[in-house]
Amino acid sequence: MTEPLLSVRDLTVALPPGGDRRHALDAVSLDLRPGEIHCVVGESGSGKSMTATAIMGLLAPTLTVEGGRILFRGRDLREVDERGLRRIRGREIGMIFQEPMTALNPLHTIGDQIAEMFRAHTDLRASEIAGRVEKLLADVHIPDPKAAARAYPHELSGGQRQRAMIAMALALEPSVLIADEPTTALDVTTQAQILSLIRELQDRTGAAVLFITHDFGVVAEIADRVSVMQHGRVVEHGTAEAVLDRPKHPYTRALIAAVPSTVPPKRAARIAPGETLLEVEGAGKTYRTGSLFGRRKRVVRAVDDVTLTLERGRTLGIVGESGSGKSTLARMIVRLIDPDHGAVRIGDVDLASLSRRELREQSRRVQMVFQDPHASLNPRRRAGDLVAQGLVVHGMARAEALDRARRLFALVGLDPNGIDRFPHEFSGGQRQRIGLARALALEPSVLVADEPVSALDVSVQAQILELFERLKRELGLTMVFITHDLRVAAQICDRIAVMKNGRVVEVGDAAEVFAHPRHDYTRTLLAAVPGCHWTPDLGDAVTPFPVRREVYA
């Protein structure tokens, strides 16, 4: 076995006093060998990003390294002074970040920001640098590298920005590349391209890649070795094959079991097909930009003539990438957005044609659960009030409404006494339960859930999905479930509608769409799901994070 290029030994980083634990990193050790991709996987707060930041010597001033060594080519980076570290950063160890939009300076051109690498570390002349920049951009397969070099970050697409970011990190051919969730902010097809690009460049340059991710699918896609982190500790490490297929540590097993499978579960045909509850007919929404004085006009058909039906008691998944119009459609169904034309019928009422006043009366027919559990709850109101609010508005006495809120809390698996608490006192998963309780309070005929699990860690996600599944069973919920994650869609949805550029390109039963996709775009999407050829099989021994009555921190 070759000598490790980068070796982290017992790295311990202290958190400022008053945190939820004493150490952000607790004796973290990992080895990175030339030519290998080493994935560090874990949930938020596991310390995986901090490990990367510590290697770069860029920890926030409030954090102090208490012990351990970071050996790079045999030299302990902890003993290198700031000047020396600057020579290593960028030249020896390159880094790419999660969100390429914010990780690039909006005020400088792409070419200029890449050129900065050469200006900082080499004595090349400006003309030589320009040539190198162009070649780098060509290497990461950006169409028209010359134009891209002159472009500002906001003028490129998300995928192109990340390619530019990679070009920048690889400018000086560093022997180590640290990638911190480099594909998390990207669409699934773009993610697949970026992953294969990283593989390709790594093959060509022989660099060692430390790849940080929360997504086991991504791990299955590119990892040679894997380290699993939990609460600042490495709980398991080994080759990708060993960790993915024969995980030993209970946490790893639970994490892998929580990854939704791409194969929809076999569902008993428990619902007699028939009664159509929700009917979207020819609904459309077009956005026009452009002002009075000759700004270039742009017309975006966010939702373009969509027709869908949903039967009582079933769940319709709407899947698609960003910009496909799935969220606009969801908002049109609850009429947070007025459709330009078309009808949205629930039973015999056309929501799209109601006046504002009528809509308020009918709003209990359809309710929505939002994506971000942090932003969608008013931080200054008590959780119980948030849930009871809709009932009070519709004429229920406050005490009775609060009593109902208490029962709803129990229903979604929260402690009923939690109604007196404020949203910030709950965790992300608990907050999403509050959002669900709020939506269910009015006993809607149709529940619209817009990416309800996308902001959650995989273990919490599994619990919330389990909750949705239970509520479907117990309450006979009829649900529209918007998601970009095909794995999630496969688990929760009875029917799937695939959207692209505002149009529905394919509709069908979930099992059918996943097994025999008819439309090319559906096939592309399915093929792009990271780790789609890896199906975790742990037998029946493992239950993924059983839903328990959660304890308040």
Added chain:
Amino acid sequence: MRILALAGRRLVTSLPTLVVLLIGLFLLLQFAPGDTVDALMAQIGGGDPAAAVELRRFYGLDLSVSVRLGHYLARLATFDLGYSAIYGKPVAEVIAERLPATLLLMGSSLAFAFSIGLALGVFAARRVGEWPDTVLSTLGLVFYATPSFWFGLMGIVLFAVDLGWVPAGGLEDLGAGLTGFARVVDVAHHLVLPVATLALIFLATYLRIMRASMLEVMTLDFVRTARAKGLSETVVLTRHVLRNALLPMVTLIGLQTGTMLGGSVVVESVFALPGLGRLAYESVVQRDLNTLLGIVFVSALLVVAVNFLVDLLCARLDPRIAA
């Protein structure tokens, strides 16, 4: 090209602003009791009503409000600001005499407040939480909370009367008949106190905005990227932090031009500077409608022009501002 298109559009949109402003002010002044003739009559110690009627006809004040407004706007379109009955010469001439003093005062104050505020803001942000930051923040608040006339008066008492370092008022030493460079030095000497007085308040604002802006930008992702690229701290600061942090500062210049014009009325009064602010005050007292409207026109033009330049500067600094 992008910036030119932006400039053209902004120019077109600022014209209606000017027109609305002028009409509004014209109508507002009609509601104030008394007119130029009343003020003139009062100055010459009264006169017979027939003469007043005659004077009103001479100045066109007997016509209806709408007709006079129409005339006024028509004349403005040819940049004719009318005739001042009080000063006995065209308004444009009256304003032209006073404008340089105000421009000089405002320009110097702005430059002083902006540059020092910027430098101190950067300094405070670099030492956030340490004693220099605390001292600067406290001083800033003190300057911000103190009325400028009080600063002016105390400045005069201390530096002009007690210490005798600078003159107490006026724009220049009229009796000395200085020319060339010597005159420039003289004017600068006279302006030290007024500029400091006017600038201190704005300096405090710039300092606070710059400090906050720097601190915010320093937490952004691209600054971490810059560090990860191995750039030196100076390069990170100047190339990545400073330019981004400057954007709100530049916007602030545009917003504060109007306030600064208002502030200069006070400062010009305290220091007896022959500027636009003093002129405005005098023409209100004397019901010199034409002059007042002229001043408002010129001030509005000034504010619009500064904002126009600020917009262009912002567009130059920030490529995301689309044409």
